[in-house]
Each structure stands twice: as structure tokens, then as C-alpha cells.
Amino acid sequence: MIALVQPRLPDRNYIPNLGLLSLAGVLEREGYPIRIFDENLDPNYLSELVRLRPRLVGFTAVTAAVNRVGRAAELLKESVDGVLIAAGGPHVSVLPEETLSGGRFDYCVVGEGEYPLLELVRSIFDGQGTPEDIPNLVYRSNGRIRSNPGRPFLGPEELDRLPFAPFHLLDLERVFPRITHASTPEARESSP
Numbered sequence: 570m571i572a573l574v575q576p577r578l579p580d581r582n583y584i585p586n587l588g589l590l591s592l593a594g595v596l597e598r599e600g601y602p603i604r605i606f607d608e609n610l611d612p613n614y615l616s617e618l619v620r621l622r623p624r625l626v627g628f629t630a631v632t633a634a635v636n637r638v639g640r641a642a643e644l645l646k647e648s649v650d651g652v653l654i655a656a657g658g659p660h661v662s663v664l665p666e667e668t669l670s671g672g673r674f675d676y677c678v679v680g681e682g683e684y685p686l687l688e689l690v691r692s693i694f695d696g697q698g699t700p701e702d703i704p705n706l707v708y709r710s711n712g713r714i715r716s717n718p719g720r721p722f723l724g725p726e727e728l729d730r731l732p733f734a735p736f737h738l739l740d741l742e743r744v745f746p747r748i749t750h751a752s753t754p755e756a757r758e759s760s761p
Contacts, residue, residue, distance in 0.1 A: 570602045572623040573692060576634040576641070577608040579581065585744055588658070588682075589629055590734035595683045598732045601690055605738045615641055619648045625693055627678075627686065629658035635668065642673040653693060657682045665707040666714050675702070679716075680686040681723055 573593055575586045589605055596603045604621070606614040618626065626645055628638045642654045657678040661668050665677040678685050685705040691697040700708045704720035723731075 570604060570621060570623045571596060572604050572606055572621070572626045574614065574618075574620055574626060574628045574638075574641070575607040575609065576628065576630065576638050577612070578631065579633050581638060583609050585736075585739055586698070590736065590738070591683055591731060592686055592739055593689050594735045596690060596730035597738075598734050599690075601694065603738065607739070607744075608688070610743045611739065615644055618645060622649050623652060625653045625655065625690065627655040627657065630656055630660045630668075631658060632660045635660045639671060639673045646673070655686070655689065657686070661712060662693060664706075665716065669707055669709065675708065677684055679705045679707060680719055681705070683723070691717070 573589045575589055585607070593603050593605055604623075608614050611617070626642075628642065630638045638656065645652050647656060653675045655676040655678060656668055656672065656674045657688075661677045664677045665679050668674060669677050676688070676689060682705065685703050685744070688698060688703045689700070689706060692699060692703065694746060700706055700710070701715070701717070704717055707714065707716045
């Protein structure tokens with residue numbers, strides 16, 4: 570199983586992460602078992618991840634959440650034998666080598682991740698290709714950090730071929746009240 574994780578953001582703004590949904594849509598279309606976890610909706614998501622024992626966990630990380638994501642990755646590495654951890658998102662795209670150097674992550678996906686992540690999943694799950702062949706991937710090999718060349722941004726035709734966001738992977742009963750609640754000034758003042 571593959572798990573994609575949205576960490577809690579310190580500013581308490583909330584909307585479902587469309588980037589994670591796009592990644593999940595590509596993986597699901599290719600038949601891979603995928604789950605999305607959102608710490609904003611489930612602060613105890615890590616215990617569920619440990620219970621499920623995924624083979625690959627992908628975190629998205631903005632700078633304000635990268636340390637939190639790193640601690641979660643450490644806990645997963647200690648608790649789930651053989652789990653591989655990938656990171657992506659804005660912080661990772663700007664500082665991939667720094668993010669990878671701490672030893673918490675196995676892979677960093679830089680920039681648009683839909684197809685690089687799919688290629689990484691094929692490599693891990695199906696033995697198709699190697700990390701050396703995957704554009705936008707930063708990884709460790711023989712103790713050194715390697716950074717593969719990037720691929721061009723997706724063009725209009727490629728964007729049109731992306732699957733629709735798989736909202737069915739989210740607990741919509743918990744998502745929509747949270748969006749509505751956090752969208753009004755009065756609600757933000759009363760939020761914990």
C-alpha cells in the first residue's frame with residue numbers, strides 16, 4: 570500500500586491538498602493501492618499508518634511543516650520495517666538535498682510529481698526502472714546524494730490527461746465542514 574500524507578499546517582487554514590489528490594489519481598488509475606491521510610482531520614494518523622504498514626509513504630511539506638514531517642518519518646522508520654519515505658512539495662522542491670541529508674527520507678520528488686512518483690512506485694513495486702532513471706528525483710546512492718535532471722513542466726495536453734481528483738479517497742463528511750468552518754472570520758476566532 571502507498572500512503573500520501575498532508576501534515577497539519579500551523580496557520581490553521583484548511584482546504585484538501587489538490588496536489589496530493591492529483592498524485593493519488595495518477596497512482597490509482599494505474600491500479601496501485603493508495604490511501605490519503607490528513608493530519609488536519611486526523612491528528613492520530615500515524616498510529617493508523619503504523620498499523621497498516623505501508624510500503625511507501627509520501628509526505629508533502631511546506632517549510633512551516635518540514636520538521637513535523639521529519640519527526641513523523643523517523644517514527645515510521647522506527648515502527649514499520651522496510652518502509653520507504655518520499656517527500657515532495659514546496660520546501661522539498663527548493664531544498665531537496667538539505668531535506669534528504671538528514672536521513673529521514675529515502676527520496677525527494679522535486680517540482681511536479683505526478684509522473685516521477687509513478688515511476689518511483691513502478692520501480693519499488695514492480696521492479697521497473699531504477700531511481701537513476703527517474704526525472705525530478707533526488708535520492709541516496711552509495712552514501713551520496715544524487716540529483717536527477719528535471720523533466721519539463723507538464724504541457725496543456727498532459728494536464729488534460731491527468732485523472733480527475735479522487736475525492737472518494739477523502740472522508741468528505743469531515744472535509745467539507747472543516748472548509749466551511751475555517752472560511753469565516755468568526756469561525757477562525759472560535760477554532761481551537
